[in-house]
Amino acid sequence: MHDVRQIAGLFDMRADFVDAQPYGSGHINDTYCAWYDQAGIRIRYIHQRINHLIFKDPASLMENIDRVTAHSLARLLDQNHPEARRRTLSVILSTDGKPYVVDREGNFWRTYPFIERARGYDEIRTNLQAEQAAKAFGEFQKLAADLGGxxxxxxxxxxxxxxxxxxxxxxxxxxxxxxxxxxxQAEIEFALSRATDCRKVTDLIAAGVIPERVTHNDTKLNNVLLDDVTSEGVCVIDLDTTMPGSVLYDFGDMVRTATPTTREDETDLSLIGIRLDRFDALVRGYLDSAASFLNRAEIDHLAFSGKLLTLECGIRFLTDYLQGDTYFKTKRPGHNLDRCRSQFAMVKAIEENLERMEEMVQVAAGSLKIVAAA
Ligand code: ATP
Ligand code: MG
Ligand code: MG
Structure with a gap:
């Protein structure tokens, strides 16, 4: 446990530190929840040590997060959103005005207000959760869509x-x-025979058909806090990987993580399939918030993006397997190969259902009466 009280003193908290405990089930950063006394009222904040082994340049990462969250808050306030400060993270500055502090050991820390009455879920249980999470990620992208500079x-x-x-x-x-x-051999053949799929989105970005936008890049369910009472997606968190990208990466990764019928490393490939009801929930939730800024090409590739991100992930597992399991943590010999096989089985399941999935996208888009640019 770090000396959180000492770290807290480096931030411009305007409240008295009471105590702190490790918090949440994140795997990357060290997260603490700290209670403060502000004129007799108890409030809490999140202090987080940034994992600088994974994120080598925490200062430029925090510059991104500070810019995106400040812009999102300004947009929410423009809209007179009644819960503006609960709908986006915001960065508490250091006493010398920076979006982070550096402790004596060279660790980078950041501080966010605690988002109350909401929580993240490690496992997706219902289609409502899927819909609300997708809607929240769409909202996140939308708020950031006109970021200037x-x-x-x-x-x-x-x-x-x-x-x-x-x-x-x-x-x-x-x-x-x-x-x-x-x-x-079979997995290698599977990947190499899909080289054209691999190129599709990057080619469309290069051609200017699919725009580069602000994207989240870690769109797991537990990176959205859902309201304790209504299950509404309240706030997208975990913004370490927020950077330029295609919205298709965010949506595709939601499909990859939320729609399989099994765990990521299922070894009985016959059990692996796609839950189309879950996919439909993702599409409806996502388009509900994102349809107003997406272009036609983005909408038309939503179903494909699920296949692309699953294929990409399988390729990464396979590469790591061939390179001696250095990137992804493994729990048994061949673990990365099993993960690759399950991702590729999921790619197959998506390929078999792609037409139906595309129909779902068009139906959802149609019901929202989207008039997107060609
Ligand atoms: P991951 O393994 O998903 O990459 P991480 O280590 O990057 O996680 P976060 O997702 O940023 O960490 O935070 C860890 C947990 O702390 C979250 O799952 C959430 O439960 C909680 N949390 C983070 N920020 C806040 C906040 N501002 N308000 C309330 N809870 C928060
Ligand atoms: Mg997280
Ligand atoms: Mg994270």
């Missing part, structure tokens, strides 16, 4: 550049440093 910092370059991920796989195959290529 320079391009956001690309904190992880080429994060979702699928052709580069495929190239990395091809390099790992050529190197075959662990002699594992012979164990996964």
């Amino acid at each position: 320079k391009r956001l910092n690309e904190t992880i370059p080429n994060f979702h550049h699928t052709p580069k991920r495929l190239q990395a796989l091809q390099d790992a195959i050529a190197a075959d440093s662990f002699g594992r290529v012979r164990n996964c």
Whole structure:
């Protein structure tokens, strides 16, 4: 446990620190919930140590988060949103005006007001949760859509550049440093035969058909806080990977994580399928908030994006398997290969249902009477 009281003293809190405990089930950063006394009223804040082994440039990451959250808050206040300060994270500055502090050991810390009466869920249970989470991510993108000024910092370059991920796989195959290529011929063949799919979105971005926007890039259910009473998506959190990207990366990753019938490392491939009712809930929730700013090409590729992000993730697991399991933590030999197989089984399931999924998108878009640009 860190000396949170000492860290807290470096922020412009305007309240008296009472105590702090580790909080939440995040895997990346160290998160603390701290209680404060503000003129006799108890309020709490989140203090978070940024994992600088993963995020090598915390200052530029925090610049992104500060700009995006300040802009979102300004938009919500423009709209006279009654709960503006609950609908976006906001960054508490340090006593010297920075969006972070650095402690004696060189750790970077940030502070957010605690979003009350809402929580994140590690596992998705209902279609309502899926719908509300998707709606909240759409809202997040929408609030950030007209962010002015320079391009956001690309904190992880080429994060979702699928052709580069495929190239990395091809390099790992050529190197075959662990002699594992012979164990996964079918998976290699599966990935390489989908090279055209891998290029589709990056080509459309290069052609200007799909715009670059502000995207979240970690659209798991537990990165949205849902209201304790209404289940409404209240606030998108965990903004470390917020950077320039395509909205399709955010939506596709929601499909990848929220619609499978099994866990990510299911080894009985016959159990793996896509829940179309869940997909429909995601589409309806997402378009409810995002349809007003998306263009036609983005809407037309929503179903495909689920396939793309699942394929990309499978390619990454396969690459890591070939490279000796250095990136993703594994719990057993062959774990990354199992994960790859389950992602690819999911790709197949999406391919088999793609037409129906595309229909769902068009029906949802139609019912919202979208008049998107061609
Ligand atoms: P992940 O493993 O998803 O990358 P992480 O380590 O990056 O997680 P966060 O998701 O930012 O950490 O935060 C961890 C948990 O702390 C969240 O799941 C949420 O429960 C809680 N949390 C974070 N920020 C807030 C906030 N402002 N208000 C209330 N709870 C919060
Ligand atoms: Mg998180
Ligand atoms: Mg995170």
